[in-house]
Amino acid sequence: MQGMTQSLARSKARRARIRLALRHTALELGKTRIALASIKRQMGEAEERSARLDRQERSLQARLRTSRQQLLHLMQVRFMLGSKQRLRFLLESGSVGRLDRLLGEWRWIDREATESLRRTQHLAVRLTRSQQVVSHLLYVLRAMRAARERTLVILGSDRARRAALLYALSNRVSERELRLHAVRRHYRELATLLARLSAQPAIPENQSNAIEFVPFGRLRGRLPWPVRGTIVRGFGSAEAGGLLLSHGLWIATHPGARVRAVAHGQVVFSGWLPHFGLLLIVSQGHGYYTVYARNALLYDQVGDWVNGGDPIGRVSQGRDAELYFQIRQGVQPIDPAPWLTPGG
DSSP: HHHHHHHHHHHHHHHHHHHHOOOOHHHHHHOOOHHHHHHHHHHHHHHHHHHHHHHHHHHHHHHHHHHHHHHHHHHHHHHHHHHHHHHHHHHHHOHHHHHHHHHHHHHHHHHHHHHOOOOOHHHHHHHHHHHHHHHHHHHHHHHHHHHHHHHHHHHHHHHHHHHHHHHHHHHHHHHHHHHHHHHHHHHHHHHHHHHHHTSOOOSSSTTOSSSOOGGGGGTTTTTTSSSEEEEEOOOTTTETTTTTEEESEEEOOTTOOEEEOOOSEEEEEEEEEETTTTEEEEETTTTTTEEEESSSSOOTTTOOEEOOEEEEEOOSSSOOOEEOOOOEEEEEOOOOOOOOGGTT
């Protein structure tokens, strides 16, 4: 019973750890979703800024083309007319001052056109740099978004796995709690039965039907085996799925093997109990009881007297042909192995 309780406590502790990890995963999922929403918002702003820069670039390119065309036209006109105008002024004896004014106007137009072209090119360079910055920002944001999306997938998978594990573990804990309550109830029933039997008048030490009466306490190490077989689980070993420590011996034998009493005594219980199946309890006197459980057939009834070696029942005919054998002193189970004859 203690082992069953400890196993249940370990399952509950594991369930609590999984719940804590699941809450942590849910918290991380929330943080990741918030970060991903922030990244998407920044990406939207960066994409809008990139589109705005694209529009500015197209406008500047148009201005740049116009400025270059104007400058090219001016240079062509100046080349074609510049030398002819100076020659006409000289042949017509034109005013030198007028020629200087004309040349000054051309130089001013050249400067303005060149300055306009330079400003346009400067804006184009700045625009290109801004586009490079925005492109790099978009690249970084896309990488961050991809990383966050991968994190979301991983955390989502982890949460689903932990939730499934928590569900399965919760079901297992519930089943173990039910089994624990059931086994506790069955053992309480057996303890109540033995307590009631212990309260009955003690068997006289000398019985007329005893072949050779020896007090049970003197038979330690000399009891015959209740069935021919092999001990597969000893006293204190785990049973009931590891939830319970055995209070007796599980002896594997051949199907339908005959079960025999280990010593002289009186049958005080013959019937069926949950978890123990067909059960026979023999009072050996002085508060000692021998218990034979998991039988397929019982021969004796309450009140019958048996001697050591008398057949009292048979085990199952199936593959699980095992006898569960206990020795109790009052309601306290004791290890039967030291009481049996060595070697089986």
